[in-house]
Amino acid sequence: xxxxxxxxxxxxxxxxxxxxxxxxxxxxxxxxxxxxxxxxxxxxxxxxxxxxxxxxxxxxxxxxxxxxxxxxxxxxxxxxxxxxxxxxxxxxxxxxxxxxxxxxxxxxxxxxxxxxxxxxxxxxxxxxxxxxxxxxxxxxxxxxxxxxxxxxxxxxxxxxxxxxxxxxxxxxxxxxxxx
Numbered sequence: 001x002x003x004x005x006x007x008x009x010x011x012x013x014x015x016x017x018x019x020x021x022x023x024x025x026x027x028x029x030x031x032x033x034x035x036x037x038x039x040x041x042x043x044x045x046x047x048x049x050x051x052x053x054x055x056x057x058x059x060x061x062x063x064x065x066x067x068x069x070x071x072x073x074x075x076x077x078x079x080x081x082x083x084x085x086x087x088x089x090x091x092x093x094x095x096x097x098x099x100x101x102x103x104x105x106x107x108x109x110x111x112x113x114x115x116x117x118x119x120x121x122x123x124x125x126x127x128x129x130x131x132x133x134x135x136x137x138x139x140x141x142x143x144x145x146x147x148x149x150x151x152x153x154x155x156x157x158x159x160x161x162x163x164x165x166x167x168x169x170x171x172x173x174x175x176x177x178x179x
Contacts, residue, residue: 029053031073034087035080039063044090050074060090069120072099094178096125102170104140104163111170114154125152129176137171140164145172 027046028034034047044062049055050073061077067086071078075097077087102111114122132155136142144160155174163170 031077034061034077038079038082038085039065039087041065045087061087062090064088096129096176096178097174098176099137099171099173101168103167104165104170105167106165107162109159109162110148111157111159112149112154113157113174115176122153125176127178128152129155129178131177133175133177135173135175137173138169140166141170141172 026043027048028037029048030052031047031050034045039045039062041063044060046058047061048058050057057074063085064087065085067076067088068084069076069086069088071086075089077089079085079087096115098115100113115125117123129150129152132147132150134145134147134157136145140163141159143163146158146160147155148158149156157172
């Protein structure tokens with residue numbers, strides 16, 4: 001008889017103990033809104049869009065409390081009037097986006113790119129990309145180009161002609177496809 005009484009008591013205790021507390025997801029409409037809020041370590045938030053909600057450029061961000069990377073408005077977002085700590089875009093796992101700037105100071109057409117994290121530290125990817133796409137961001141970089149030497153640590157941008165000489169005048173954005 002005592003065993004029958006113990007089972008219902010344990011069942012009631014376990015079922016009430018197992019109940020979870022609902023935590024509403026945190027979201028921000030745009031990057032401008034994200035720049036107004038310091039985050040909490042290990043908490044992720046949803047950004048609905050870069051310039052307007054539902055503009056197709058939203059994503060998941062996490063707060064990196066020790067980060068001092070340069071705000072690019074996409075991968076790294078700095079909170080206004082905050083020196084240390086950045087919102088970091090969480091990768092979807094199949095693509096990596098970045099930007100790189102070169103100085104065309106010699107008569108060269110090949111420019112190696114090393115993958116870097118938000119603190120500008122070179123990194124090695126845990127895979128070799130299937131493809132790398134490059135888009136010129138500056139006029140000097142807007143000449144025919146192609147990609148070669150794709151590895152887990154970087155790739156090479158090859159220009160068909162020698163770019164106009166200058167300091168930090170060649171900027172390209174890149175998209176790396178894992179699969």
